[in-house]
Amino acid sequence: MGSDVLAALTAIVGEQRVLTGDAVAAVEFPWGTHAECSARAIVEPETIDEVAAILRCCNEARQTVVPFGGLTNLVQGCATSPDDIVLSLKRLNRIESVDASAGVLTAEAGVTLQQAQDAAASAGLFFPVDIGARNNCQLGGLVANNAGGNKVIRYGMTRDTVLGLEAVLADGTVISSLNRFIKNNSGFDLKHMFIGSEGVLGVITRLVFRLRATATSHNVALVACEDFDAVVATLEIANKTLSSTLSAFEVMWNSFYELAVEPQGRLVAPLEPGATLYVLIETMGSDQQQDMQAFEALLEDLMERGLLVDGVLAKSEKEREQIWQIRDEVEPVIGGSHNFDVSLRSADIGDYVSQVETTIGEILPEANVIAFGHLGDNNVHVSVGGVEWNAASIRSVEQAVYGCLEPFAGAISAEHGIGLEKRQYLPISRTDAEIELMRSLKRMLDPNNILNPGKVVDAAE
Numbered sequence: 489m490g491s492d493v494l495a496a497l498t499a500i501v502g503e504q505r506v507l508t509g510d511a512v513a514a515v516e517f518p519w520g521t522h523a524e525c526s527a528r529a530i531v532e533p534e535t536i537d538e539v540a541a542i543l544r545c546c547n548e549a550r551q552t553v554v555p556f557g558g559l560t561n562l563v564q565g566c567a568t569s570p571d572d573i574v575l576s577l578k579r580l581n582r583i584e585s586v587d588a589s590a591g592v593l594t595a596e597a598g599v600t601l602q603q604a605q606d607a608a609a610s611a612g613l614f615f616p617v618d619i620g621a622r623n624n625c626q627l628g629g630l631v632a633n634n635a636g637g638n639k640v641i642r643y644g645m646t647r648d649t650v651l652g653l654e655a656v657l658a659d660g661t662v663i664s665s666l667n668r669f670i671k672n673n674s675g676f677d678l679k680h681m682f683i684g685s686e687g688v689l690g691v692i693t694r695l696v697f698r699l700r701a702t703a704t705s706h707n708v709a710l711v712a713c714e715d716f717d718a719v720v721a722t723l724e725i726a727n728k729t730l731s732s733t734l735s736a737f738e739v740m741w742n743s744f745y746e747l748a749v750e751p752q753g754r755l756v757a758p759l760e761p762g763a764t765l766y767v768l769i770e771t772m773g774s775d776q777q778q779d780m781q782a783f784e785a786l787l788e789d790l791m792e793r794g795l796l797v798d799g800v801l802a803k804s805e806k807e808r809e810q811i812w813q814i815r816d817e818v819e820p821v822i823g824g825s826h827n828f829d830v831s832l833r834s835a836d837i838g839d840y841v842s843q844v845e846t847t848i849g850e851i852l853p854e855a856n857v858i859a860f861g862h863l864g865d866n867n868v869h870v871s872v873g874g875v876e877w878n879a880a881s882i883r884s885v886e887q888a889v890y891g892c893l894e895p896f897a898g899a900i901s902a903e904h905g906i907g908l909e910k911r912q913y914l915p916i917s918r919t920d921a922e923i924e925l926m927r928s929l930k931r932m933l934d935p936n937n938i939l940n941p942g943k944v945v946d947a948a949e
């Protein structure tokens with residue numbers, strides 16, 4: 489069967505776009521997100537018709553298919569087995585249009601986030617999703633994961649920015665739901681079924697995004713706090729004072745900050761390391777002078793209240809970038825670590841992180857626990873490193889991180905998704921009825937279980 493499928497796929501896309509053998513093993517995962525790629529072949533369609541023909545062919549042959557975007561997901565969402573076919577979206581990389589007057593960008597799934605941001609900027613508009621992996625991650629992957637990122641507090645998750653999409657079902661049916669309007673209540677809004685479905689319900693091929701006005705003022709501050717209560721109070725006051733201009737509120741424990749600015753010395757340290765916590769606060773508005781004054785007044789107020797031990801407001805675009813780099817360049821933190829991404833009440837995050845540190849310290853004293861994240865969106869990332877990883881150490885760390893989460897009724901994935909890595913823990917965050925409905929949807933749309941099998945839910949259970 490295997491060679492028949494390969495011959496059929498070659499007939500669809502041509503020999504040059506069916507990669508096998510060493511070309512499969514040579515796939516590189518940015519940031520080491522996955523260990524290796526092992527698959528029967530990687531197929532690289534260039535058109536939607538080719539995607540549909542590939543899926544039709546694989547469905548008929550009961551051939552499993554793993555969609556590959558930019559490969560930056562952190563949950564083993566692109567894990568493959570030697571029997572899989574990889575469907576790479578990288579050649580579906582056309583920006584079809586930017587309609588500046590409607591504020592709408594239409595693009596194929598393989599366009600990178602950076603390319604979409606640049607295209608929006610060229611039209612004088614703003615693409616409202618931003619994550620550190622912007623150069624690698626693709627729009628299709630971003631939507632398949634419903635990524636969050638750095639601007640959620642202001643513009644919402646990726647879902648909130650998608651107006652329409654096109655997806656190809658497992659049997660090759662093309663569902664073109666390329667809505668371009670902010671309002672469209674004509675029956676079920678089918679795009680939501682595919683947003684955040686991690687490649688298990690269909691392959692996303694085209695997307696329509698809502699762009700926003702480009703902010704004409706931009707301010708970034710880095711502040712230091714002695715305890716988590718001060719950070720929470722700072723968030724509450726910033727939310728009230730800065731109101732709709734607040735666009736990011738990112739927290740970094742000192743362990744994160746130190747690793748980013750020392751000892752590599754790669755990054756400028758606007759504040760000395762050593763405080764308990766650091767927070768990046770950003771506003772985007774429409775009047776630089778007025779917004780800067782409001783920001784300065786806020787920082788003075790926070791200082792007077794004793795909430796900050798230190799703080800600096802960037803005075804130029806270069807300084808703003810330098811502060812963002814500290815938060816964005818997570819490679820020294822996440823590389824070789826086991827990374828978690830949980831959601832809970834912002835005010836509980838300090839206690840939660842302390843409990844995780846204590847619990848992991850008891851079972852694996854050699855472990856480093858590093859925390860950082862999008863505090864303004866109830867989201868903290870916990871990276872556990874310094875451990876020799878094997879099945880037992882992975883399991884005990886996962887149990888510690890998720891065990892500490894349960895009393896807080898938190899979510900096991902704030903934004904990274906479930907993939908293969910978190911599937912067994914899904915019942916912590918979803919009821920049996922919810923999981924069964926997810927399985928029913930999967931069975932209905934992909935009855936032969938060919939699409940990214942085993943990710944999110946096990947349809948065979």
Ligand SMILES: Cc1cc2nc3c(=O)[nH]c(=O)nc-3n(C[C@H](O)[C@H](O)[C@H](O)COP(=O)(O)OP(=O)(O)OC[C@H]3O[C@@H](n4cnc5c(N)ncnc54)[C@H](O)[C@@H]3O)c2cc1C
Binds near residue numbers: 556561628633907
């Ligand atoms: C440095 C770094 C920073 C990050 N920061 C953030 C962050 O702030 N917020 C956040 O949410 N995530 C973040 N991530 C995680 C990751 O970047 C996002 O989840 C991103 O959306 C994945 O996009 P991708 O194109 O790389 O998708 P992939 O990793 O290639 O795929 C993700 C999943 O979607 C499926 N898939 C891919 N393309 C398609 C398609 N066209 N149709 C259907 N299914 C598809 C895959 O099979 C897989 O299950 C970060 C990752 C790194 C490495």
